[in-house]
Amino acid sequence: MDNKINWKQHLSKKRKQIDLKSKELNWLIGRKSKLSIENKLLIYKAIIKPIWTYGIELWGCASKSNLSIIQRAQSKILRSIADAPWYVSNETHNRDLKIPFISEVIMERSCKHHARLSDHPNPLLPSLLDPTETRRLKRKLPLDLQD
Incomplete structure (x- = not known):
């Protein structure tokens, strides 16, 4: 994490890890692969997706420009998996392959995490979940990303 707490360095490292792993697996998930x-x-869900979903509850409140780093990597891999031409939209890929966008995964994971924290036996956690508490930063929480 960098000194401005904007997750850019972390997400750039994740992107490099995703790129390395996808290059290693290109013979399996690439355009010329004979796999279905x-x-x-x-293979994508078992090997590559866990790279970027680990800790998503924490870095999910990063800015849209920083989250787009991971979204671009996912879109590139899905385009390669489907051997799709350049003019097919990413929204079509995600819908046809039934793969959610990064923002949808963040919402799902943060809602589950929030529900687990609200049911936790630790008496100090409910005060952390209080939405009326004023925030020092104007940054959104993952649960605020519904729009």
Whole structure:
């Protein structure tokens, strides 16, 4: 994490890890692979997706420009998996392959995390979840990203 707490360095490192892993697996999930799309997606979900989803509850409140670093990597991999031409939109890829966008994953994970914290036996946690508490930074929380 950098001194401005904007997660840019962390997300750039994650992008490099994703790129390295996708290059290693290109012979399996690349355009010229003979595997079915279902098997390619299974490899993506089992090996590449955990790289960027680890700790998403924490860095999910990063700015849209920083989150787009990971979104671009995902879109590039999905385009390669489906062997899609350049003119097919990323929204079409995600819908057809049934892969959610990064922002949707952040919402899902942060809602689950919030629910677990509210049910936790530690008596100090409910005060952390109080939405009326004033924030020092104007940055949004992952649960605020619904729009």
